Amino acid sequence: MAKKRKLAQSTGVPKLMNDRRCHFPAIRDLDDGFSYSLGANSVLESDPGLQNLSSAQDANLAHVRVSRKPNIHSDNPNRAWIPFRQEYLDQLLWVEGRRGLGDICSKCHDPNPTYRCVDDEYCIVATHETHPLHWIECWNGRWFEPRTLKDLGLVIQLGNHKPGEKCIFYTAAHSDFVVVHTNGVHNVTVWFCGCCEEEHRTQLLRTLWYPATPMNPQTATTFSCLRQFQHLNCQGKLPAYIYYTCLEIMTKSRQRIQPKDCYRTFLRSVFQWRHLKMCKRAGRGHAANGLEGTSQGELALDCPACPQPGKNLPDNWRDVPPELAxxxxxxxxxxxxxxxxxxxxxxxxxxxxxxxxxxxxxxxxxxxxxxxxxxxxxxxxxxxxxxxxxxxxxxxxxxxxxxxxxxxxxxxxxxxxxxxxxxxxxxxxxxxxxxxxxxxxxxxxxxxxxxxxxxxxxxxxxxxxxxxxxxxxxxxxxxxxxxxxxxxxxxxxxxxxxxxxxxxxxxxxxxxxxxxxxxxxxxxxGLGTRAMTLDDIFGFANWLNIENLDRVIAKRLVNAVKEFDEHERDFTQFDQGLEKNLGRDVLDEWKIMIEKWEEDHDNEYHNKAQFKLLQLELIGEEKAMLSAGTSGYASSPCVFVVEGIELQEAQRSLELFLVTNKYLTPMQQLELEKRRSALLKRINRFRSLQSMLMPRLSDVLSPEDMKHIDNPDTSHPEKIRLFLPSECGTISARNQACVAGLPLVECRLREAEALDSLEGVREGLRARTAATRFKIQNITGQVDSTRAGGVLRQIDIRIHSRKIRYRLARDALLILRGHGTWEEKLKLLKDEDVRGLNERALTKEEQAERELRIKRLGAHASHLDGDDEYLVAQGVVARVRGEKNRKLSWIWYTLKEGEISEDDPQFRDAIRVEWCKARARMLRWKEEVLLLTEELRRMSHYAVWKAEWWLEKMVGKENIRDDVAAEFEEGLNAYSWQQAKFQEERAVRIRDRWNQLGAHAKAVVDRIPTLPTLYIDFEDLDTTEVSRKAEEDM
Structure with a gap:
């Protein structure tokens, strides 16, 4: 809200003003081209602006425009403040000392005061001379009515004077001096000290009042108010307008009057305060070259856990071996x-x-x-x-x-x-x-x-x-x-x-x-205000992250140790199972291949979906036949078969939707009808293709089967049979119904479909294992458990869908191709074969015992791995007796021992990729354990370095100011000691709290001597239950 200005009048003529906002309608309605007529020459004497007219100009001219003399202090206070910011920063550091209190308390005269505010309880509560911003109330005989200390005659004497002592050379501040405090907006009487050489702005700063302008201040904001707003703004993003409006409301509710509008001066103080605090925290007030010597990015907070040479890295960090880079x-x-x-x-x-x-x-x-x-x-x-x-x-x-x-x-x-x-x-x-x-x-x-x-x-x-x-x-x-x-x-x-x-x-x-x-x-x-606000907000976010960073890293380390332990066990079991079936020589060859690839990633391997690859291959073959003029079909056999397979998948998906949603809501019913309508349209298009590629289909189908073509059940399109070549019965029937080569196209596509479905089953099992472990370890409460159960249910549905798709694809392949060696790779998929890497086939006795235990715990049997060490330790499942019968499901390695086909590179690729993924997961978690441990070490070392850095900011050190008064030197050194102590406490806290966790992590990763490891410099401690204790500490 802009300050209202008054029109000054002299000899009946209004004084010229640039501001068009006026209370007088006759003048407010005038345009910019209007100028006033001058009367008597006395106007020249009373208006300095007219006195500046040159002698060549006639003051009696009818129309003259006169503008006031520019004043940067009122026109642009922030720019006018810039030359004084070093002085302001000095005072912010001066108050870090004892503020020149001397050797005795100003009130009770106790010797050697050591506290700033709590000299003596009596000193705080006995008088308001040291608390001039309190609200008071006066009993008028009927109720308490609000009064101000100014009304009672309280005068705030600035300078180094005792309470109640007045300066005989004082200079009174503006009669309407305003102080913005955390409890409202106050009008106070202020006397500046005249017996000292400090400027008025300096006296206000040493009282912990921030002056709105460096010259002739009439408004101030307390440090407490600025500090409070800064925290609320950075943490809660509370706008300045809302905060200041609250202060006005607090004042009006007490005094029943509207306080003076100081919103703009408050914004200006906040703008400057943010800048000074950032400079102060970066040690720029200690530097000999002052604020102007600040380099780019110097006020930003560094990440103590990131590698920073010279601050938290060892001297030989550049010579680290490649495996530890x-x-x-x-x-x-x-x-x-x-x-x-x-x-x-x-x-x-x-x-x-x-x-x-x-x-x-x-x-x-x-x-x-x-x-x-x-x-x-x-x-x-x-x-x-x-x-x-x-x-x-x-x-x-x-x-x-x-x-x-x-x-x-x-x-x-x-x-x-x-x-x-x-x-x-x-x-x-x-x-x-x-x-x-x-x-x-x-x-x-x-x-x-x-x-x-x-x-x-x-x-x-x-x-x-x-x-x-x-x-x-x-x-x-x-x-x-x-x-x-x-x-x-x-x-x-x-x-x-x-x-x-x-x-x-x-x-x-x-x-x-x-x-x-x-x-x-x-x-x-505006440009500068926005930049300063963003710098302050992002700086606060950094400070908040750094304060909690050691706990966050430690929590991640606890989880990483568990994950590494589980993935290392998974890989070991998988590797041993493959060694029995494929031989150690093959695995050693794979290891050499993956290590070469890790050295040079240029030769990338892409394991794309088999179905899509074969589809592209068949379309390419058809294009070649068409170019050679040997194809006489009106439509593509590949497109026809692919459309039929996708339609069957859509039908199964719709049936699954009906099975899993027995009681449909209106929205689900609408969705069902839309899906059925779209499916029916696709089937009609499929029939038109079928008439061209299977022209004699009606000759091999029974009258009952022909109803699906001639008179289909349009209300349930998911039950309509499509009659691809694999559904035509015998070989002779297929040859009679189909054009040449069509059964072979379906045969090739069915094999690719089976391979993709099997990979989908494996992916679903991996997802189920991870989701189950997360649920057991982290989810508590009925609401969260229900939600997590919904996720597991969706994973189970996906696994079931891929399982059914594989079985139907294999059945079709068996009809088209008959029994053969291909069954060694695409075996019959039983329910007991669908199990994860950790799971093993249980005996009937073990299965019954497991189901009984799960039933007691209220868990779902299909969600739990019977061999999961964590679940065993938690008592969720019983430990399986014996390891000699452990055998991976065939879906993870497909062939029996000694039955590897040298001319089947596709099978080798699929198994090698799965083995490499399991190995990579184990190694990545190992690296994560080492990296998190290193980050904790870096945080501790950075805190030590930062503490030493602050100690080097003491007066008298190199590149530090030394030409300062004793009181100012005390403030500089006090702030350096304070910041150094903060950093020292952080280093000690990290060391004491997380050393045991680091030792436990080292013990876990060191048990695999064949993998590259890092020596972690932690004390030798007993690692029993250290992981559990670390979790309890978080």
Whole structure:
């Protein structure tokens, strides 16, 4: 709310003003071209603006426009404040000491006071001279009515004076001096000390009141109020308008009057306060070169768990063997956020940038110079179904200065990077992300950088070529082989199969979820205010993450140890089962192959779906026959058979829907009718193809079967028989009904369908095992258990569907091909064969005992693995007696011992891929255990380094200010000691709390001597139950 201005009058003539908002309608309605007629010459004497007219001008001219003299302190207070910010920062550090209290308490005169506020209880409550911002009430004989301390004559004497003592050389502040505090807006009487040399702003700062302007302050905000708002804004994203309105309401409810409007001055104080606090926490107040010597990104908080040479890495980290290089990988997550927009309001002059590029946002000047080179850049994505880049030039940017924000954070710990944020002008373009990436890694040294980006497959193309267009001053200390790209897991479905990911990489989405809450307030801010607000919000998010990071990493480590133990056992059992059936020589050969591939990933292996591959192969053969003129069919046999197989799958899906939903709701009934209608239309189209490729089908079918063609049950299309070649009975009947070669096409497609279905069964079993373990370990309560049971039910339905599909495909293949050697690979699939890697075939006695135990516990038998060590330990299932009868289901290795066919490379590929996946899962969890342990170590070492760094900020140290007064030196040193103590406590807490967990993790990974391991420098402790104790500590 703008301050209302009054029109000054002199000799009946209104004084000229630039502000058109006026209370007088006759004047308010005048346009800008109107000027006032001047009367007597006395107007010149009373109006300084007219006195500045040159002698060549006649003051008696009829019409003259006069503008007031510019005043930067009132026109642009933030810009006028910039030259004083070093002084303000000095005072923020001065108050960290004893504030010049001397050797005795100002009230009770006790010697050597050691507390700032709690000198003596009597000193706090005895008088309001030291508490001038309390609300008071006066009993008028009937009720308590509100009064102010100002009304009672309380005068707040600033300077180094005892309570009740007045300065004889005092200077009274403005009669309407306002202080904004946590409990409301106060009018107070303030006297500035005249016997000291401190400026009025300095005296206010030393009272812990923040002056709204550096010159002639008339308004102040208490440090407590600014600190409270900063926490509420950063954590709860509470807008300043809401907070200040609450203060006004609190004041009005007490005093029954509307307080003076200080909203704009409050915003200005918050803007400056954020900047000063960031500089203070980064140690810039201690530096000899002051604020102006601040480097790019220096105010940002570092991630203590990420590798940082010279801070938390060993001296020989560059010489680490290749198998342990993953320990020093830095993971970065990149993404764009189109919620953090900014409208084209205000200007940089009115809302200046304080510390441009000092924290999380990139420096604006070089950044915009780079962007201006790519005004017309259009980036498109070739990834099917993914539109992040495609929409870059389609987003509505009308009226916006910024259409979003591109950001980079630590890919494992969600800590925002220094200079890792930049404004997007027109969608998510390469030029923006390129500059932000190089700005955040500028000058850093890393062995490997792994970049997680939802369009990495596109952004990585010509990555190094685009590097030549970046600022040449960027210091790049890594090579082409040191940068690796990945796609985060959530976005993989929208990409082609060539896109890959090795970790989930989605932590940046969690960070956006927090910052998006501030989108509404930052959208309307000026350029500088928005930049400072975002820097403060992202800095607070970093601080909050770092404070809890050791607990998060430890919790992950507990889970990683369990997962590694389970996957190592799974792989060992799988490997032993394959050794009995395939021989150790074959497995050793596979191991050599996978190790070579791990050294060079250029030769990628793609295990695509057999059904789709064969479909493409058959279509290619038909095209070749058509080109040679040897095909006389009006339709493609491959298309016809594929359509029939897909129709059968759709019929089974519809039947399964009816079985699993016996009592349909109106919505489900509507869905059922829609599916039936679509299915019937597809069957009608199929019949038209069938008449051309199976022209004599009616000759081999019985009258009962012909009803499905001539008079089908249209109300239940899922029950209509299709009569593919495999349903025509004998070989002679098929040859009579079908065109030449059609049964062979179905035969080949049925084999591919069976192989795909078998792979689907295996995938479902793996998903069921993982989901069951998660449910047992983490889910409690009826609601969550019901939801988890629903997930397991859907997995079971999927496994059952793939099982039925395999059986029907095998049955059709048996009819078309007859018995033969193919049955060794595609065996009869019984219910007891559908079991996971951990499960084994139980005896009837064991099965009965298991079902009884599960029934008592209320669990579902099909969800539990009978050999799962965790379930055995929890008493969910009984331990299986003996290991000699352990045998993997044939679906995991297919053939018996000694029956490997050398001319069946497809079978070898399928088994090798499954073995490599099991091995990779085990190794990845081992790496995760080692990496999490290393991250805990890095956090501890970083805290020690940071504590030493703060101790080097003491007055008298190198590059530290030393020409300061004793009181100021005390404040500087006190703040350094305080921050060093915080870091020391963090290092001790990590060491004491998680050493046992680290020792347990080391013991687990060391039991596999053939795999590369890392020596973890933890104390030798008893590892009994340390994992359980660590969990209890979290």
């Amino acid at each position: 993953f320990l020093y990988i830095i993971f970065l997550a990149i993404d764009a956020n189109f919620r953090l927009r900014n409208r084209l309001v205000s200007t940089q002059y009115k809302s200046p940038l304080l510390g441009d590029g000092w924290a999380y946002l990139v420096p604006s000047v070089p950044y915009m110079e780079h962007i201006e080179k790519f005004v017309s850049q259009d980036d498109m994505s070739s990834c099917s179904g993914f539109a992040a880049v495609f929409l870059a030039n389609l987003r509505n940017v009308k009226g916006l200065r910024v259409s979003g924000v591109g950001g980079i954070c630590c890919g494992r710990h969600r800590v925002w990077r220094k200079n890792g944020l930049g404004d997007l002008q027109k969608g998510e373009r390469y030029c923006n992300i390129d500059y932000i990436f190089w700005a955040t890694v500028n000058g850093e040294e890393h062995l490997i950088i792994v970049i997680s980006y939802d369009i990495s497959c596109q952004w990585s193309r010509n990555f190094w070529e685009r590097m030549s267009e970046i600022d040449p001053h960027f210091d790049v200390k890594f090579t082409r082989t040191g940068v690796r790209f990945m796609v985060p897991k959530f976005h993989l479905r929208a990409h082609q199969s060539s896109c890959c990911g090795e970790t989930h990489g989605e932590v940046i989405e969690e960070g956006w979820a927090q910052s998006n809450k501030a989108a509404g307030q930052t959208k309307e801010m």
